[in-house]
Amino acid sequence: MKTSVLVALLLVLTLTAGTAAAQQAPFNEVGVTMGHWHIASKDVEANKKLFLAMGGKLYTPGGNPLIMFPGVLINLNLGNEKGEGGTQGSVVNHVGFIVNNVQQRVAQWKAAGVRVLPGNNNRLDQAFVETPDGVRIEILEDKTQSMPVRNEHVHFFLPENEIPKAQAWYAKTFGGKPGTRNNGPVVDLPGVQFRFNKADAKQAPTRGRVLDHIGFDVKDHEAFVKKIQAEGIKLDEPVRKSPTGSTITYITDPWGTRIEIVQRAPLGPQVQQP
Numbered sequence: 001m002k003t004s005v006l007v008a009l010l011l012v013l014t015l016t017a018g019t020a021a022a023q024q025a026p027f028n029e030v031g032v033t034m035g036h037w038h039i040a041s042k043d044v045e046a047n048k049k050l051f052l053a054m055g056g057k058l059y060t061p062g063g064n065p066l067i068m069f070p071g072v073l074i075n076l077n078l079g080n081e082k083g084e085g086g087t088q089g090s091v092v093n094h095v096g097f098i099v100n101n102v103q104q105r106v107a108q109w110k111a112a113g114v115r116v117l118p119g120n121n122n123r124l125d126q127a128f129v130e131t132p133d134g135v136r137i138e139i140l141e142d143k144t145q146s147m148p149v150r151n152e153h154v155h156f157f158l159p160e161n162e163i164p165k166a167q168a169w170y171a172k173t174f175g176g177k178p179g180t181r182n183n184g185p186v187v188d189l190p191g192v193q194f195r196f197n198k199a200d201a202k203q204a205p206t207r208g209r210v211l212d213h214i215g216f217d218v219k220d221h222e223a224f225v226k227k228i229q230a231e232g233i234k235l236d237e238p239v240r241k242s243p244t245g246s247t248i249t250y251i252t253d254p255w256g257t258r259i260e261i262v263q264r265a266p267l268g269p270q271v272q273q274p
Helices: 002-022 044-053 102-111 160-174 221-230
Strands: 032-039 057-059 066-069 072-075 092-099 116-118 126-130 136-141 149-158 177-181 184-189 192-198 211-218 247-252 258-263
Touching: 032 184, 032 258, 044 066, 066 149, 092 102, 092 211, 102 116, 102 126, 102 136, 136 149, 149 160, 160 177, 160 184, 160 192, 221 247, 221 258
Parallel strands: 032 072, 092 136, 149 192, 211 258
Antiparallel strands: 032 211, 057 066, 066 072, 092 149, 116 126, 126 136, 177 184, 184 192, 247 258
């Protein structure tokens, strides 16, 4: 009897862990996949309510709220820091989700209390959501996808002459594939596409903003750090263990985007909502 209970418990734990892991894209050849956005929320509860209403799943590693969408994790607090300034005006102008039907998702989210802004020129296949503290999320449509919503892109706004350098840097550093979308430069990585637009004025670095940094999960932290250091990239701080058991460090790209490098410990069970 005890053996049967133990086997059943192990099966449940394995399925739970597998479900969480399956939400992120597989690692690429250099052991990288999209990890997270880290929001230094002014109001954690308001942001948690918004992302849950949009279809996210709640986890609490180390007692801190973390929202999971397919392809990305969203950390809602950064210690006691409160970010100043939304994404617009920073080098990461906005981030993006893609949904199976924009108008259906918009209706669903509005019914749940999410404020949704219309698409550019009232496009029906585009919308925008802004968190209460100014993180802008573009919503685009792919009617062929099976899931209601998933992570899609990060959109950088940079000086025009810096865009080819940034595209090459992200492709080399993280093993991405450079390409184009609508004649604009992109880099494809597991779980995310990086897009680059010309900025008309100098944009602020992300550190200290509400969207303080983005993060990549890596398969082998030590090996990846050795790789980027050999390429001349300096760490912002020494490698360390986080309170949740993850191995982490930070770098900053040449244009001011702070990036966390994480070998992630298990998240623990999903927190079921009433």
